[in-house]
Amino acid sequence: MTPDDQARSRLSTAMNDRRVELRLKWNQVAQRAGISIAHLARIRGNEGPLTDLAKSSLETALEWPRGTIDQFLQSGEIKTPPAASPTSIQIPENASEAERTALQAIKDLLEAQSRELALLREEVQRLATKRDADNTNDERRNTA
Known part of the structure; x- marks a missing residue:
């Protein structure tokens, strides 16, 4: 080889x-x-x-x-960088109050979207599994 x-x-x-x-x-x-x-x-x-x-x-x-x-x-290796999570975003200490407020709002939005994306991935996986089970059942009926 x-x-x-x-x-x-x-x-x-x-x-x-x-x-x-x-x-x-x-x-x-x-x-x-x-x-x-x-x-x-x-x-x-x-x-x-x-x-x-x-x-x-x-x-x-x-x-x-x-x-x-x-x-x-x-x-011979897969080196994928760790995904940045919204909670890992740091607000600089020297940021003004307006910058802190804006960055916190962005961070909160990203966290909410991250949770929603996780739920969507679970739903897609559930639907794909159901579809595969339905297809398997259809194939069994067609061969019977």
């Missing part, structure tokens, strides 16, 4: 780990990436080139920052 093959094999493992972390099925990853499940299987199996478009699409699907796949293929 060549070093490139080894890197692609490790990438496949990293993609699987991320898929599990996001609680997605492979067909959901393919759908998010806008590629067929067969194309995704070829990418995961190192059967053919990994184009820039495919990398970009997979990074979007797996919620990785742009360039993550190239970085991983070169270094």
Whole structure:
């Protein structure tokens, strides 16, 4: 196995780990990436080139920052910076009262939006799981 093959094999493992972390099925990853499940299987199996478009699409699907796949293929690591949370935003001590008020209002708004986004992600995941269960039940009925 060549070093490139080894890197692609490790990438496949990293993609699987991320898929599990996001609680997605492979067909959901393919759908998010806008590629067929067969194309995704070829990418995961190192059967053919990994184009820039495919990398970009997979990074979007797996919620990785742009360039993550190239970085991983070169270094063997995924180094994603920690997400800044609204609570980590510090208001400078030398800020005027008006600046403090404005920054606090922005911080409060970001915290509320962060909570709302978390709820939306949970709802999307719930709906996707329900859809997959419905599709499985439909497939079972059609084959019976």
